[in-house]
Amino acid sequence: MLVVTRKKDESVLIGDDIEIIVVKIDDGSVKIAIKAPREIQILRKELYKEITEENKKSVSVDSSVLKKLK
Structure with a gap:
């Protein structure tokens, strides 16, 4: 730093x-x-963390749906 x-x-x-x-x-x-x-994205850190957490939730939901389809 x-x-x-x-x-x-x-x-x-x-x-x-x-x-x-x-x-x-x-x-x-x-x-x-x-x-x-x-073209460079600039985000406040707290917003970046929020987006990252939402993306993780979306991925876990999608993978559980895929497992049910198998």
Whole structure:
């Protein structure tokens, strides 16, 4: 893990085409902007976890249906 210190309006580059910019720092909260190509999916981690869990539930239901069909 890389930990960096950034001030308002400073940024971090990831590769050649992703830039994370600190837009606002306020009372323990940081607002960031992300510049990236449209084809790169950007999700909040909690949303990613929720989607992953839903996908696991769907897969387990589908496999149980398939077992019943055999």
